[in-house]
Amino acid sequence: MELLYTYETLKLEFPMTEIEKADFVILGIPFDGTTSYKPGTRFGPTLIRQATLNLESYILDYDIDLAEVRIADVGDLAIVAGNPVETIKRGIKTIEEIRKLNPKAIPIVLGGEHSMTYAPVKALMPKSYIVFDAHLDLREQYEENPWNHACVARRISELGIEIAEFGIRSGTKEEVKYTKERGIHWVHARHYSFERFKEIVRELPDPIYISIDIDVFDLSMVPSTGTPEAGGLGFWEVVEALEWLVRNKEVVGFDIMEVAGMELGDVTALTAAKLLFYLMGMISMR
Ligand SMILES: N=C(N)NCCCCNCCCN
Ligand SMILES: [Mn+2]
Ligand SMILES: [Mn+2]
Numbered sequence: 001m002e003l004l005y006t007y008e009t010l011k012l013e014f015p016m017t018e019i020e021k022a023d024f025v026i027l028g029i030p031f032d033g034t035t036s037y038k039p040g041t042r043f044g045p046t047l048i049r050q051a052t053l054n055l056e057s058y059i060l061d062y063d064i065d066l067a068e069v070r071i072a073d074v075g076d077l078a079i080v081a082g083n084p085v086e087t088i089k090r091g092i093k094t095i096e097e098i099r100k101l102n103p104k105a106i107p108i109v110l111g112g113e114h115s116m117t118y119a120p121v122k123a124l125m126p127k128s129y130i131v132f133d134a135h136l137d138l139r140e141q142y143e144e145n146p147w148n149h150a151c152v153a154r155r156i157s158e159l160g161i162e163i164a165e166f167g168i169r170s171g172t173k174e175e176v177k178y179t180k181e182r183g184i185h186w187v188h189a190r191h192y193s194f195e196r197f198k199e200i201v202r203e204l205p206d207p208i209y210i211s212i213d214i215d216v217f218d219l220s221m222v223p224s225t226g227t228p229e230a231g232g233l234g235f236w237e238v239v240e241a242l243e244w245l246v247r248n249k250e251v252v253g254f255d256i257m258e259v260a261g262m263e264l265g266d267v268t269a270l271t272a273a274k275l276l277f278y279l280m281g282m283i284s285m286r
Contacts, residue, residue: 017070019101024069024280027094028076029112029119031087032260034148035226040260045076045110047261047269048276054265055273059281066277069284072105074098084115084147091119099123106283108276111257113226114149117211121156124253127205128162129153130245132238133213134229136171136186138178149226149258157182161209164200166192166241167216167233189216189231197241206250210242210279213258214272224261224268235271239278246282254279 019025028045035041057066077094080086095107109120114137121129131137131153138157142148146155157163165186179186185200201208215225218232245251256279259272 017072019072019074019098019105022070022072022102022105023284024071024108025098025102025105026071026073026108026110027098028110029079029087029091029116030076031079031084031112031116033082033084033087034113034115034143034145035260036143036150037227038225038260040224040262041111041113041226041258043261044112044257044259044269047264047266048110048256048259048272049073050264051266051269051273052277054270055277059277062281062285064281064284066280069280071280084113084145088116088119088122088147091116092123095120095123106251107253108280109255109257110272110276111255111259114152114211114213114257115147117152117255117257118155120253120255121161121209122159124209125159126161126207126209126252128164128208129156129211130201130204130208131163131165131211131213132167132216132233132241133165133211134167134169134189134215134232135213135227136165136168136175136179137213138175138184139172140174153184154178157184162204164204166197169231170229189233192233192237194237194240194244198244201245201249204249207252208245208249210245210251210254212238212254212256212275214256214268215258217271221271222268224266225258226260235274238275242279243282246286251283
């Protein structure tokens, strides 16, 4: 694939497989062009992969060994620094290429700014977009840029895809107005419960795409992210919700975004890597 660098792949103790034979295909999109507070998402995919070195491939509570799961890691997209539109175009094209080679594999995107989520969503065109995020991401534009990370859910809603957002604790008056006009469901981190989650997502049409903006977690777990916010969800709360989705809905792809950092061993990447292993484990069990 011409658009890819493959300078980084998962650093696991077991061999990766080719795209054609894979159950999961991982693509990094190390874009860092519109970050508004803390920089470093360009290192997100690399840091997540490196953090997997710390993890056992065996998942205790699932009795699943990821060493027996077919995973392909195609490396990172060749991004265009500072140009989200061109980078998204390349991302769409790459995911379409992966789909052509293996329509059954679940694409996994590691980011990189949340703006990049538009690429897998546009390529896969699910009926519903379920996102865990501290932020609504529903701005018409931010810093004069409609492709800023703070606008990604808005761009996705314009594709006619239904949206539900969980763990929210930051947004503007205009964004809240937009949720009312467009029937976008959202639950404040403060009012989050598994019951509330199920009530909302049960009604949403399949297939669904899951997006994890890593800043949904409390910032003590994810200090290195573009726009950290206090008061987030806990790890097992998110895992419990994801397990329900994987068991009860048709999940066609997922991403883990907004992981930043400048140092190997960053807590944020360790949180993201653990979640990546859980997601691959729970999908392997269905
Ligand atoms: N989706 C997001 N990550 N949104 C956050 C955008 C940055 C808000 N800064 C607010 C600064 C106000 N002085
Ligand atoms: Mn966010
Ligand atoms: Mn976001």
